[in-house]
Every structure is written in C-alpha cells, then in structure tokens.
Amino acid sequence: IVVLLAALLCAAAAVASSWEDDNLHQHGGHKSGRCVRRCEDRPWHQRPRCLEQCREEEREKRQERSRHEADDRSGKGSSEDEREREQEEEKQKDRRPYVFDRRSFRRVVRSEQGSLRVLRPFDEVSRLLRGIRDYRVAVLEANPRSFVVPSHTDAHCICYVVEGEGVVTTIENGERRSYTIKQGHVFVAPAGAVTYLANTDGRKKLVITKILHTISVPGEFQ
16 A cells, blocks of 8 residues: 555656646746746645646736737727626626625725725616615724824715724814724714824724715715
C-alpha cells in the first residue's frame, strides 16, 4: 500500500509539472507564469485545482482582450456590446434586487479618520424598487478617537449605530441637543439640522448606518 501511494504521489506531481510546462509554453506571459509559480507553493493535493484556476483566468483574459480589440475595430459593435452588457446586468439585478454588498456603495467622502459610503438610488438598481425611490442608504465609519465636523443635509436622517460608541450633537432652530450613543441605538437628524459627532472609543470604529428621506429631488440629497 505504501509503495502504491508513493507511486500515485509521483504520478500526480509529474502531471502537475507537465501541465505547468505546457501552460507556460502556450501562454508564455509573465502573469500566467506568476500564477503557476504561486501554485508551486501550495500543498501537492491543491496544485491541480490551483493550476486549473490559472488556466481559467488566462482564458478569461484572452476573451476580454478579444472583446476590446473587436470594440476598437467597430464603434457600432462597441455600442451594441455595451447595450448587451447593460441588459445582462439589469437582468442579474432583477433576479436579486434586494441584496447589496459593499461594492454596491459609492464612497463620497474619505480621509485618514474615516469615510462615508452611499448606496445608489433604489430606482436605478431595479424597477421593483421604484416605490422607495425617495430613500437612500449611507454608511458612516469613524476611526477611534476621531471627530466628524459639523454638517447638514437636505434630507431627514434616521441613524442606527451598528458598532462602537460616541457622542452626537444636533443643532436645530438654535437649540442644541447632545446624546451618548452606542451599538443598537437609533437617533434622528432632521433635514437642515447641523449634526456633528465624536467616536469616544479608543479601539473600535464607530459605524453608523443612515436611512435618508430626500425632500426635494427624489433620491437626491446634498
């Protein structure tokens, strides 16, 4: 049994090595070579799958290059391909219009102390979401011991503290209110009210999810 297992291991290594040489010979590119060399650092039983992924990546790159070359040769073809891609993306969104990952958000503010990311208008995501087009979703992240400068928006805001703790202050009609907030708390910032906050935790980020109700142009706020 030991001899048989040793023979199988040698055969698997030989097949992987042979495929690697063929891959380098066929594609002869630095990127493909780097991918294959990365596979050499994997355990022997993971190498076949890793090499297969290298081959799939190279195939996808060749197809992408071919599409770009075809688009360069024909502007009309480029427009048609673009429309087809947009239609396909729209179909994908319609299949699951209620699922949003991190890539669905656009970063509108970013600094060393944190960021603000905003989800696209709902009616742009899917026709099924036109009923809530007046609403937007944003995520504020403030690093430990950071301060968010006073600001205001032309939209009513309901804020949910996802993580961390801090202090928030709102100024409306000359009246100032301050609150201590922590994970699970909800607070409201009316449209036009000046709001500023601070992350009082020295280790954790302060993460706040905002639901914005636009009041002028549906789905648009400043």
